[in-house]
Amino acid sequence: MMKKRKIWAGLSTAVLVAAPIASQAADVTAYPQAAFETKADQNLLQLAQAHQGHGAPVKPAASMDGEGDEGGASGENLAPQLHLYRGIEMIRGHLLVGNELIEAGRWADALPHFLHPEEEIYAGLREDLKTFNVAPFQAALKSLSQTVKAKNKDAYTRARAALDERLAAAETAVRSKETNGMYFTLETALEVLQQAADEYGEAIEKNRIANVVEYQDARGFVFEADRLVGAVMRDASAKNPDAAKALKASLDELKAVFPAVTPPKQPVKDASDFLSTIAKFELQLGNFR
Template identity: 70%
Template sequence: MQRRKIWAGLSSAVLVATPAVSQAAALPAHPHAVEAKADHGLLQLAQAQHKGHAAQPAKAKPADDGEGEGGGGTTLSPSLHFYRGLELIRGHLLVGGELIESGRWAESLPHFLHPEEEIYNSLREDLKSLNIAPFQVALKALSQTVKAKNKEAYVRARVALVERLDAAEKLVQEKEKDKVHFVLEAALETLQQSTDEYGEAFKKGRIANVVEYQDARGFVFEADRLIGTITEALNAKNAEAVKALRASLDDLKATFPTVMPPEKVVKDHGQFLSSVAKFELQLGNFR
């Protein structure tokens, strides 16, 4: 979908990341080689855990789905494009983790396969230009543990991947200056992707594609987490506007009362688009 920016006051050349799960560890003198070795070790462990456990392959979304691109036809800076990709990966991990905690291993698998199959490839050039170590093997190691339905191995592989994501965000952050503006922009990009996913979930007014509904949920909740990382700075700019911004996010989150779709939808696609537009309009208060 073509996306029209209502809010035009932010620069897209600024990046920041606040780790959500763990503190990013300082990279060793030769991080790429050390991390690659560690990733392959995790992958071998995961494959060993998976051996002998049959799993039905998850149905992959079409290669031209667009989840890895972004910008709705616009060109994002490498930093913003990369950060957006990381947040989409985190959104998948968020909803996939929810499904695992409820014992829905099979339903969770697409959310651990899509980051590698759809998103990671679009980040390859950004990894090179930003001089960030690849982490594809860590993604694969995690999905292997999910296929094996091995909770202990899953937890270890997830922690390892999140540490890699945290470290990548930290490295890019060091190259940027304006934390608040960038996080707001990244949150908006993440929400815009959620509108695509939510629209694809519908057929004849009902949720027909559960995975797309869950994608949208993960991206909305990840955008909410992002805003939470800069709430203090936003309050310093305009505390009243923060209340309105939080209210718009709560309204969006209410679209997804549960990780599995409700029998009766809370919002149709048009209403959801309107809610995202309201969030976007609120951003003008923080220019």
């Protein structure tokens, strides 16, 4: 069984890629990769040539389910294991950028990133947690956000460790069901990057970073995706060194969009260029099935 995924090559251009549902990846015959990559590279080249000198940002469509649709329709068609893992890693992305702000003494700025996991993500994971027999962790999320509200560093450290333990248990429960853990991890990273694109698009208005929280959300998701890929990079490099290098190059390009937790006055990339870079990442995934 195949599903069609739309990957964005930039302004008004998309490529439809046939990708296996994660749980059935091992049973699906991949398309000839060389021909596919050549065609995709031509599409990206044509797009770049067509839009030289045009820097107008394109904002991804916003959802009615909240900022960037973190817990809404963008993940509703995913297989349960991918939906759950995506949600966990998005929570980790929030914690990552929130912790950066706490380390800088910016507790008030950090607080939204500790509220969003419970407010925007957790409700959508409840059924998945039951499916994989994972203990609920909403109370741990709430306890952590309370320590941030109180600006209590010692309590924060303890609550963060407790939540990390619960998240790690959930990750282990999901990964234990996967036969191709490397591909599953890369597919999860892609889903997190696509959410980062939504957040980044919401952050930009009239060629400036107008929404700092959304910029920081996108930063957290990109750096969390980078952490995920780094965890399987040795195996990826052993399987296909060139494709692994291309994955890393795409991630390095995305990370450069976020030079610091405080956004630059003007975006490093517009939203369409950001999506184009994610498309380059996605085009390599077929090499790791």
